[in-house]
Amino acid sequence: MSSGSLLVAKEVCVDLATPRGMLRAVDGVDLTISAGHTIGVVGESGSGKTMLSRAILQLLPRKARLSGRIQFDGFELTKLDRWALRRLRGRSIAGVFQDPMTSLNPVLTVGRQLTETIQEHFGLQNSAAVNRAMELLEAVGIPEPEQRLRQYPHQLSGGMRQRVVIAIALSCEPKLLIADEPTTALDVTVQAQILDLLAREQKRRNMAMILITHDLGIVAGRTDEVAVMYAGRILEHAPTKKLFREMRVPYTQALLAAIPKIDMPPHTTLPVIPGRPPDLARRIHGCAFAERCNRVAERCRIERPPLLAFEEPDHQAACWIPLNVPRRVSS
Amino acid sequence: MDAASHLRDIGALLRVEHLVVEHNVHGRPIYAVSDVSFDIASGETLGLVGESGCGKSTLARAVLQLGPVTSGRVLFREQDLTRMSPKQLRLMRRKLQVIFQDPIASLNPRRRIGDIVAEPLIIAGVTDAAQRERNVREVLMAVGLDPDVVVGRRPHEFSGGQCQRISIARALVLEPELIICDEPVTALDVSIRSQILNLLEAMKARYGLTLLFIAHDLAVVKAVSDRVAVMYLGKLAEIGPTERLFLAPLHPYTLTLLRAIPVPDPDVKPPENVPVGEPPSPFAPPSGCRFRTRCPRATDRCASEEPRLRELGPGHYAACHFPLR
Numbered sequence: 001m002s003s004g005s006l007l008v009a010k011e012v013c014v015d016l017a018t019p020r021g022m023l024r025a026v027d028g029v030d031l032t033i034s035a036g037h038t039i040g041v042v043g044e045s046g047s048g049k050t051m052l053s054r055a056i057l058q059l060l061p062r063k064a065r066l067s068g069r070i071q072f073d074g075f076e077l078t079k080l081d082r083w084a085l086r087r088l089r090g091r092s093i094a095g096v097f098q099d100p101m102t103s104l105n106p107v108l109t110v111g112r113q114l115t116e117t118i119q120e121h122f123g124l125q126n127s128a129a130v131n132r133a134m135e136l137l138e139a140v141g142i143p144e145p146e147q148r149l150r151q152y153p154h155q156l157s158g159g160m161r162q163r164v165v166i167a168i169a170l171s172c173e174p175k176l177l178i179a180d181e182p183t184t185a186l187d188v189t190v191q192a193q194i195l196d197l198l199a200r201e202q203k204r205r206n207m208a209m210i211l212i213t214h215d216l217g218i219v220a221g222r223t224d225e226v227a228v229m230y231a232g233r234i235l236e237h238a239p240t241k242k243l244f245r246e247m248r249v250p251y252t253q254a255l256l257a258a259i260p261k262i263d264m265p266p267h268t269t270l271p272v273i274p275g276r277p278p279d280l281a282r283r284i285h286g287c288a289f290a291e292r293c294n295r296v297a298e299r300c301r302i303e304r305p306p307l308l309a310f311e312e313p314d315h316q317a318a319c320w321i322p323l324n325v326p327r328r329v330s331s
Numbered sequence: 332m333d334a335a336s337h338l339r340d341i342g343a344l345l346r347v348e349h350l351v352v353e354h355n356v357h358g359r360p361i362y363a364v365s366d367v368s369f370d371i372a373s374g375e376t377l378g379l380v381g382e383s384g385c386g387k388s389t390l391a392r393a394v395l396q397l398g399p400v401t402s403g404r405v406l407f408r409e410q411d412l413t414r415m416s417p418k419q420l421r422l423m424r425r426k427l428q429v430i431f432q433d434p435i436a437s438l439n440p441r442r443r444i445g446d447i448v449a450e451p452l453i454i455a456g457v458t459d460a461a462q463r464e465r466n467v468r469e470v471l472m473a474v475g476l477d478p479d480v481v482v483g484r485r486p487h488e489f490s491g492g493q494c495q496r497i498s499i500a501r502a503l504v505l506e507p508e509l510i511i512c513d514e515p516v517t518a519l520d521v522s523i524r525s526q527i528l529n530l531l532e533a534m535k536a537r538y539g540l541t542l543l544f545i546a547h548d549l550a551v552v553k554a555v556s557d558r559v560a561v562m563y564l565g566k567l568a569e570i571g572p573t574e575r576l577f578l579a580p581l582h583p584y585t586l587t588l589l590r591a592i593p594v595p596d597p598d599v600k601p602p603e604n605v606p607v608g609e610p611p612s613p614f615a616p617p618s619g620c621r622f623r624t625r626c627p628r629a630t631d632r633c634a635s636e637e638p639r640l641r642e643l644g645p646g647h648y649a650a651c652h653f654p655l656r
Contacts, residue, residue, distance in 0.1 A: 044520040045491075158383070159609050187382040187547060188591040190609055192601065195593075214521055217593030221601040241597045256595055258525045260550040266573045267532065270525035270554060276490055277522075 006175055006208045007033045007056065012068035014051045014060060014232075020281045025051040027232035028068075030307075031210075035175065038202060038209040040219030040240065042255075043229035046277055049212045052229070053178045056210070057095050058085050073175060091121045094169035096198075098181040100161035104153040110137075110164050111149030114171060121172045136167040140197055159190035163197070170201055177202065180212040195222055216256050220244060225314075228252045231278055231288035234307055238315040246324040248310060248317035251289045287320070295321045335368035337570055337640050337648040342409070343370035344541050345394070345509055350403035352386070352393050361613050363389040365565040366403075371509070376535065376542040378556030378573065380549055380588065382610055386565040387545050391511050394543070395429055396420055407509070425455050428502035432514035434494035438486040444471075445482030448501045455505055466504055473537065474500045474530060492523035499530065503538060511543045516551060528554055549588055553577055558646075561585050564610055564621040567640060571647030579656055581649035584622045620652070628653045 014026035026048040033039050043049040054060045056070060058077055070077040073092060080088065097103050105113055114133040118124055124132065130149070137145035140163040153161055162182065169177060179198060183191035199222055202209045211223055219226050219240065227237040228249065236249040247253045257271040264270075275292040278284055287293070290300040299320050307318040310325050335348055352364040364386045371377045381387045392398035394405050396412050405412040407423060415423065428451075431437045438447055445467055452463045468478040474496040486494055495515065502510050512531065516524045532555060535542060546552050552559055553573055560570040561582060569582040580586045590602050608625050611617055620638050623629040632652055640648045643656065 044522055157609050188549075189382060189587055191593075192591040195601070215593060216521075217595040220595045220597045221593065221599060244595070244597045255521060258521050259595055260525065260528070260548075260554040262550045262553060262577065262589070262592060262594075264550075264554060266553055266556055268554065269532070270529055272525045272529060273522040274526075276492060277520075 005032045005034050006073055007031070008069075008071045009052075009056065010069045010071075012052065012055055012070060013066070014048070014055050015065040015067075016051075016061070017063040017065075018281060023280045024232055025064075025280065026055060029229075029232075029234055031227065031234075033176070033208045033210065035208050036203075036206040037225070038199075038211055038223045040223035040226040041210060041212045041229060042214065042216055042219055042226060044214055044255075044277060046231075046280065047229040048232040049229050050180055051232075053095070053180050053210065053212055056176075057089060057093060057178060059089075059095075087121075090117060090174070091172045092174055093176045093178065094172065094174040096162070096165050096169050096177065096179045096182045098184050100158060100165045100185070101153060103165045104161060106153055108152070109149065110151055110153065110156070114149070114164070114168055117168050117171050132171070133167075136171055137164070139201070140164075140167045140170070141193070142167070158186055159194065162186060162190075162194055166194070166197060166201070170205070173205060174207065176208045176210070178210045178212070181214070182211075183218070184213070184215075191218075216259065228255070231280060231284065233288065233318065234316075235289065235319070236317045237307065238317075242312070242315050246315070248315065248322040248324060249289075249319045250293050250295050250321075250323060253323060254292075254294075287318070295323075297321055334366045334567070334640060337642065337646075338368055338370050339372070339646075341370070341372050343406075344373040344375075344408065345543070346370040346404075346406040346409075347390075347394060348404040348406065350390065350393060350405065351401040352389050352399065353401045354399070356614075359614055362565050362616055363613060364393060365616075367562070367565070367567055368403075369560055369567070369570060371541055371543060373508070373541055374539065375558065376544055376556045378552035378559040379543060379545045379562060380547060380552050380559065381562035382547060382588075384564075384610060384613060385562045386613070387562050388513055390562070391429070391513050391543065391545055395424075395427060395511060421454075425451075425505045426508045427511070428505065428507040428509070429511045429513065430495075430498050430502050430515045432517050434491050434498050434518065435486060437498055438494055440486050442485065443482065444484055444486070444489075444497055445478075447486075447497065448482075448504055451501060451505050467500075470500045470504045471497075473503065473534065476500070490523075491519050492527060495519060495523075495527050496530065499527075499534065503534060506538060507540070509541045509543070511545070513545045514547070515544075517546065517548070524551070531555060549577075549592055561588070564613060564616050566621055567648075567650065568622065569647075569649040569651075570640070571644065571649075575644060575647050579644070581643050581647065581654040581656055582622075582651050583626050583628050583653075583655065585649075586655060587625070620650070 009031040012029045016023045016025050041049045115129040118129045134145045183194050223240050225239045226243045227234045236252045254273045286301040290296045305318045305320045307316045309316050348368050350367045354361045393400050400413050448467045449463045471478040516527050556573045559573050559576045561568045563584050568584045617624050620633040623633040638650045638652045640650045
């Protein structure tokens with residue numbers, strides 16, 4: 001898109017070798033993000049959202065094969081050697097993952113893990129690094145940072161651990177933060193606090209952020225645009241308000257409808273999406289959602305719908321029979 | 332008025348009185364459940380919500396006698412489970428079943444689905460193999476699985492949603508009266524979650540079940556419950572009819588939980604910093620009201636005097652000195 005884009009991913013595919021053969025976890029995804037923007041990637045388990053984030057971080061499992069282009073801040077990530085990547089990762093791109101306990105090293109103190117990152121990337125003296133670490137812990141809302149530095153991860157609650165992980169991720173002032181289900185393992189009250197924290201730091205630092213989640217409720221109020229993934233592809237991509245106001249793809253609509261709403265009376269029969277996601281080890285002809293879609297037509301089972309803009313250039317949908325589109329734009 | 336004043340005089344199917352569970356962890360007592368009472372009428376669903384560590388799963392295990400009970404009574408059909416011999420309990424457990432959060436971990440990976448679902452029948456002493464097979468087939472069909480396809484397979488061949496259907500079938504096969512569902516849909520994808528919730532509702536009607544439904548997701552709890560109990564750090568904060576509790580919460584903690592739910596509508600701005608902090612440690616619960624350290628309405632009185640559950644609306648109780656209404 002524009003020249004000011006921080007990250008431009010084009011035609012990204014990730015193939016995984018499994019005992020049942022090759023499985024295409026990410027299938028031709030394009031993604032562009034500029035500084036100061038937050039993009040939400042929404043999908044259920046197996047939709048490829050995590051593999052996409054791993055591809056951007058160049059942290060794919062060994063058995064994975066990546067194709068496509070990923071340009072970040074002028075670098076082609078797929079062509080960098082591991083040392084160049086190592087300097088970039090952490091320093092310019094940082095990640096926050098679902099389970100803070102496994103992201104942290106259980107046998108090192110919080111302080112050691114924070115200063116390690118700072119020293120690695122900035123070459124600071126020990127005392128300067130410790131001061132910086134305390135500032136960071138304060139910034140992410142951890143009380144008594146001086147004491148916390150001496151503690152081990154198991155001595156902290158889940159919410160506090162995730163704050164530490166965020167502090168480590170922010171320690172090198174990254175340009176892009178990838179948060180993959182950062183609050184899924186946390187309680188609702190803590191979830192709200194962590195999402196507030198991420199939003200505040202993202203604005204303050206003019207970072208780009210990719211927020212990966214299965215929860216449409218989380219992306220609604222906290223992202224600029226949303227990409228909905230299903231079976232490795234983006235099915236719909238639009239500015240957040242537009243997407244929620246006028247959903248084009250039946251899957252997006254069904255996903256929103258399937259969330260139990262707090263204003264429904266008890267014992268309401270909930271709208272369901274019948275069936276389950278397709279087996280990615282098998283070749284999918286046509287639209288991957290066709291088998292579960294209530295608007296399915298013959299064409300949907302034969303020919304895969306491309307991700308196209310309907311009416312508005314920034315609202316893309318991959319659907320032969322999109323919703324809320326009065327006339328057929330192309331055929 | 333005491334912690335059990337909200338119990339109803341209805342001949343409840345399950346009646347828990349003054350339940351206390353305290354564990355010793357490395358010599359330090361941990362107050363997991365502190366004087367909790369509730370009842371569930373036959374055919375009713377009681378939702379139980381609270382954050383992790385509030386004691387809701389410990390409570391479920393204590394009701395099932397799967398964990399130690401420090402004091403209190405658990406009356407099922409007016410018989411006290413805490414005083415039963417192992418043999419009596421085994422007989423009683425035919426009427427009491429449980430569904431856990433992780434559907435894959437709760438099924439033995441080495442056994443076939445047919446055997447997994449038939450096992451409760453064997454334990455209950457159904458010796459007729461043909462009878463067992465009939466029961467298993469019937470219950471698998473009821474939960475939406477094709478017996479011909481699934482009985483010979485093992486759990487790894489199924490998705491999380493299907494494994495949860497199998498767990499439900501196993502819980503139903505003895506035709507129990509009460510099922511305790513401990514976070515039954517938390518581990519499932521959004522598109523599968525409502526399928527399982529609808530299935531639980533359908534099974535409840537078909538088998539005339541009574542449910543204790545534990546979850547941390549308030550919208551999920553609201554969808555299935557007749558009454559809801561809110562638990563905080565081992566104690567009941569509020570209990571009442573579902574619609575009243577959601578429409579007009581009395582306890583500041585309930586309001587905190589309600590406000591924290593992300594709303595899938597970009598025009599609704601997320602409330603900023605409504606909940607404060609995190610639950611304190613159950614090793615050292617605060618004096619007085621346990622929520623006071625996070626409560627915007629807390630005063631000195633909340634630290635010195637523990638609030639009792641009081642009836643503030645019809646059937647609607649809260650333990651708070653300064654309720655919202």
